[in-house]
Amino acid sequence: MRFRAKIVDVACLNHFTRVINTIAKLAKTCTLRLTVDKLYFILTDKVANGGVSMWCELNQGNFFDEFQMEGVAAEHNEIYLELTPENLSRALKTAQNAKTVKIKLTNKHCPCVTVAVELPSLSSSSRIVTHDIPVGVIPRRLWNDFREPSVPDFDVSIYLPVLKTMKSVVERMKNLSNCIVLEANLNGEMNLKIETDLVSVTTHFKGLGNPPWVSEDGSQNSTQDRDPESMAEARIDIRKLLQLLAGQQVNPTKALCNIVSKRIVHFILLHEEVSLQYFIPALA
Known part of the structure; x- marks a missing residue:
């Protein structure tokens, strides 16, 4: 060896x-x-x-x-x-x-x-x-x-906004709660939400775009049957999301996330020579 x-x-x-x-x-x-x-x-x-x-x-x-x-x-x-x-x-x-x-x-x-x-x-x-x-x-x-993790059978796949912008939003929100709701739909819309007994804060992103996914057999992903306005959401640990955004030095040319409602958020960051996948499980 x-x-x-x-x-x-x-x-x-x-x-x-x-x-x-x-x-x-x-x-x-x-x-x-x-x-x-x-x-x-x-x-x-x-x-x-x-x-x-x-x-x-x-x-x-x-x-x-x-x-x-x-x-x-x-x-x-x-x-x-x-x-x-x-x-x-x-x-x-x-x-x-x-x-x-x-x-x-x-x-x-x-x-x-x-x-x-x-x-x-x-x-x-x-x-x-x-x-x-x-x-x-x-x-x-x-x-x-x-082994390489498989891409989950997601409800929504969406391109992420500029990561620095997203990081500054999440940094402010972390002072309000330990968890954050990430939701998105097939109209290129994504929301970051904090909901507690005392406060409710939402940041909206629009026009992000949705990646075209084609499965190995050449068929479109099952999201094509989904209502474009319908939001898929997952509540995740805000510190784990911030860890990904704050530690990012690869400067990806493409960044997207796949949401399996109430189960997992799967992030994919792509640079010419590097691909990084990161999975954050949803909180109960």
Whole structure:
């Protein structure tokens, strides 16, 4: 089992750092899945128990100048590691002016992801700063616990408003309640609502648009039979929503959410080389 990768391009390094910073805001620990073509950051808190789930997917070719990995076996050419993304984020903070960053799997008293940062120096020799980040190797028998979540059979799918605008609205609302109602319809309308015994506050967004979903068999999603004016809604933990909005550094080119009424809100943030899915379960 071997893994080594190298980033030379400054823009790629900065982009990778922003992705890791976003992951670190969303998960204290997560699973890093390595394949020949992709990296995945996975959080699988049980939604049924009120936890959020996350699935972030990166094409390695868009970030790394060199990328080599050998999985646990020829027929299972993948590696699954448990890590603390904040540790990786801290290591990359030292790499802002780096000439190169090398990341590899090592064994130093315990399995580690070692980040070696080559920094420019006034002398002819470079300075190397090395960070050893302890990781847990996840055995093959547990890999099925980390499959890609399926897109839920949603009632409404809608594009999100500008995330900064949405964040400022939610930040103000969090002082009024611990939960927020997110509702939307197929007319491109979305509302954020706070309802307590003392106050009722609603922010309306219009003209957002609804993504065209086509299932694998080529048919339209079942939402086509739904009344366009009818609102689908879910009441969710406002802190979990704010965590997603406040931690966002990927600057997605597309952001949308799918609502399964009274069950779950599924967020999808897309950038050219990155896709991030985030699931927040509805409160009873």
